[in-house]
Amino acid sequence: MISDTEISGSPSAGHKVVGVEGVCKGFGKGHNRLEVLKNVNLEALTGEILMLVGPSGCGKTTLLSVIAGTLRVEAGEVVVFGEPLHRMPPAALTRFRSNHIGFIFQQFNLIPTISAAENVAVPLLIQGLPASKAVARARDMLAHVGIGDRWKERPNKLSGGEQQRVAIARALVHEPPLVICDEPTAALDAHNGEIVLELFRNVARSPDRAVIIVTHDNRIFSYADRIARMDDGEIIEVTHQDHPSAPHFVHEREHLITHP
Ligand SMILES: Nc1ncnc2c1ncn2[C@@H]1O[C@H](COP(=O)(O)OP(=O)(O)OP(=O)(O)O)[C@@H](O)[C@H]1O
Numbered sequence: 001m002i003s004d005t006e007i008s009g010s011p012s013a014g015h016k017v018v019g020v021e022g023v024c025k026g027f028g029k030g031h032n033r034l035e036v037l038k039n040v041n042l043e044a045l046t047g048e049i050l051m052l053v054g055p056s057g058c059g060k061t062t063l064l065s066v067i068a069g070t071l072r073v074e075a076g077e078v079v080v081f082g083e084p085l086h087r088m089p090p091a092a093l094t095r096f097r098s099n100h101i102g103f104i105f106q107q108f109n110l111i112p113t114i115s116a117a118e119n120v121a122v123p124l125l126i127q128g129l130p131a132s133k134a135v136a137r138a139r140d141m142l143a144h145v146g147i148g149d150r151w152k153e154r155p156n157k158l159s160g161g162e163q164q165r166v167a168i169a170r171a172l173v174h175e176p177p178l179v180i181c182d183e184p185t186a187a188l189d190a191h192n193g194e195i196v197l198e199l200f201r202n203v204a205r206s207p208d209r210a211v212i213i214v215t216h217d218n219r220i221f222s223y224a225d226r227i228a229r230m231d232d233g234e235i236i237e238v239t240h241q242d243h244p245s246a247p248h249f250v251h252e253r254e255h256l257i258t259h260p
Pocket residue numbers: 027028034036054055056057058059060061062063106
């Protein structure tokens with residue numbers, strides 16, 4: 001097992017931090033069996049935003065969950081920061097996740113009975129920070145995503161876009177080296193989408209961090225360093241994007257498209 005110090009000190013920009021090799025995962029048995037990931041190979045590098053695109057149901061969320069260690073693979077290897085998640089015992093995996101991965105779920109997964117700030121504070125509390133400090137940092141993070149004044153509200157009092165930003169703040173507050181986002185801009189207008197993408201770019205600018213984003217949102221494609229296309233449980237193409245000009249948010253969402 002490698003320590004935090006070793007992780008933060010070791011990889012340089014462009015170093016492989018996620019390695020998915022020959023991964024297979026299905027659900028159900030017998031006639032109800034559904035093969036979802038079929039021999040998937042993918043890597044993510046430090047210093048990059050990797051976007052994963054593909055039609056609904058092709059396995060994007062399943063693949064993200066495998067990389068985040070919330071879903072076990074049936075075959076293949078998932079190595080994150082040098083650690084083989086596919087072989088890690090459950091308690092070690094939980095600890096690893098809380099220190100190294102910030103996950104923005106497609107359905108937000110906020111805790112309904114506590115405030116926005118308390119939701120955002122959860123990763124810090126898990127790391128052992130005292131509650132008052134954790135909530136103070138959570139409030140700062142909420143201000144960064146433009147909802148500092150909504151910190152006391154419970155999730156059901158917040159709009160979809162506000163809830164999405166609470167989920168984003170929760171994934172970033174403990175500064176994990178790997179940020180994994182499932183449709184992070186689906187509920188956001190152009191202004192707030194731009195703020196959030198700039199936060200992700202800042203994460204990816206760091207030489208020892210990386211961001212993986214699943215998206216159908218054509219407004220944000222220019223922020224990607226690489227785009228992986230997925231179809232029917234397989235990665236069918238990975239393309240690099242040069243950035244001749246600064247990445248920018250396309251303010252009109254003309255239509256949601258599957259492929260860039
Ligand atoms: N826990 C589960 N049990 C059974 N089937 C599942 C489960 N999770 C996902 N699936 C199925 O696996 C397939 C891929 O689902 P997944 O959520 O990965 O797709 P997706 O590419 O993220 O789609 P979307 O773009 O709509 O979010 C779907 O057919 C889905 O019904």
